[in-house]
Amino acid sequence: MAGFLATVLICDDEPSLRELIRVSLDGPYQFLEADDGEQSLELIRRARPDVVILDMMMPRRSGLEVLTAMRKDKDLADTRVIVLTAQPAARDDALREGADVVMVKPFEPEEITAAVEEVLADRT
Numbered sequence: 001m002a003g004f005l006a007t008v009l010i011c012d013d014e015p016s017l018r019e020l021i022r023v024s025l026d027g028p029y030q031f032l033e034a035d036d037g038e039q040s041l042e043l044i045r046r047a048r049p050d051v052v053i054l055d056m057m058m059p060r061r062s063g064l065e066v067l068t069a070m071r072k073d074k075d076l077a078d079t080r081v082i083v084l085t086a087q088p089a090a091r092d093d094a095l096r097e098g099a100d101v102v103m104v105k106p107f108e109p110e111e112i113t114a115a116v117e118e119v120l121a122d123r124t
Helices: 015-024 037-047 063-072 090-096 109-123
Strands: 006-011 029-034 051-055 080-085 101-104
Touching (some): 006 109, 015 029, 015 109, 029 037, 037 051, 051 063, 051 109, 063 080, 063 090, 090 101, 101 109
Parallel strands (some): 006 051, 080 101
16 A cells, blocks of 8 residues: 555534544545535545545535435445444434444544544455
């Protein structure tokens, strides 16, 4: 994996959470950020990130709507997605729509790092 710079798109309407995730992921990553569902989907289509970290509750389009749209698009269907939710009950919905990992907030920084490493390892 030498020389590989993975692109991680962080989709969350909370700037402090985007920063926490960015700081937690100390590795060979390039970061993109989106603060609502529409912007998230636009960036996913344009930038084709290696991993999308997707909050379930966002303005303009929910994380679940973004995930559903991704899984229906043959060009985006294989994109790795880590879903973040403050509602444990939303876990099943996210998994049913094709999330690779679902994490319930609050989470420890090490957990997000482990999840990103796991989904990137699964790609190869």
